[in-house]
Amino acid sequence: MEHFDTTSHPHRRYNPLTNIHVLVSAHRTKRPWLGQTEPTDRSNLPQYDPACYLCPGNTRAGGKVNEVYTSTMVFENDYAAVLPPPGPVTPPAAHPLLTVEPIQGGCDVVCFHPRHDLSLPTLSLSDVESIVDEWTRVYMKRGTEPGIKYVQIFENKGAMMGCSNPHPHSQVWSLSVVPTIPTKELASLHNYASTAHVRSGVPTGPDGHACLLCEYVHHELTVPGDEGRLVITNEHFVALVPWWAYWPFEIMVLPYKRHISSLVHLTTDEKHAFADIISRVTKRYDNLFSCSFAYAMGIHQRPIPPRQDADGIYVQDADDIAHLHVHFEPPLLRSASVRKFLAGFEVMAEPQRDLTPEQAARKLRDCSEVHYLHTAQQRDIESA
Ligand SMILES: [Zn+2]
Ligand SMILES: [Zn+2]
Ligand SMILES: [Zn+2]
16 A cells, blocks of 8 residues: 655645635646746637647647547546545544545546637637536536545636636546535535425425525525626526625526526526526626636536436435536626735635625626627728
8 A cells, every 4th residue: 555645645634723624735736837827818819829738639748649629628637636546545643633634536627619719708609508518427427436425617717816728628626525615505505404494486405495595596586676686697597796795796607497406407408598698607707807807617516416216317315405506706806907815804804895796796787798809800890
């Protein structure tokens, strides 16, 4: 058995003071930094960049060659934050307060499209649908691997979010533990289901119990006009600035017609509506300050897909309390270059914001859904 080494083996340390875990992946410091930074304006990016490790046919840092893909492409991250099982056994704690937990899993990269210069807001709706299909496939594949307890799909967009490569892509980390934030959210959903009453006309969670998010989104749909926090709605989903939003233009996307616990539960129509709202939200984001809008985006749903019975029907279990939703957490505050920083009070005490969520929602409602680069191109064509 391999010897456990904190600099080579990913592990989780527990903070008994705050009840939060920290994932330590020191082996990743060996990964190369390409020195690229994402521009705030993508209009000058080439369609193909010979130096990009995600463009079709190019060689990645680990020496592997990308296929010449035409839609989405998935590969295992050459510098994964967690490593596949089996990992070494962690040594006994030197003190009961200094606990360490081994963690295993895998990290996949999902490239959105072969074009280097595009991004979610400038991809076509059918491209975004292909991405949703790919996320669903990876969630299903990774979430049914032995020992995997949680799958996190996320996108870091923009140099501001630490993303070094502008080529459109997201990541999927699958883990042998359920991390801190989804654990808290699931506990809140369970607690609500066991204590709250269902109001008439509001969709319910499993077994007719109240769902915190079904109830919340139902209320938001009834708040009138400028007092509201809705940004857009479609046939099955809403995008809103949540009442408790922390980031200036934070958005939550969630289904409102029925309780849906994961991507695999979406009908064809719902999947189409999901892609539609992601496409429209990200267009509004880019148009807000006429820039490629940076954000951290993540999908919260059942930790892993449900078990299927002999007929392929999903078997309901306690995790179905999860209500599928997407968080968009963008750092920009006032312009393409003025961002929110986490200052003393926020790091030491609690989150703080200036702009109200209602004001942010109003500004996002006022944005066009015709991408500003498209508008600029039209102007150039007309004036030529
Ligand atoms: Zn590229
Ligand atoms: Zn629900
Ligand atoms: Zn969430």
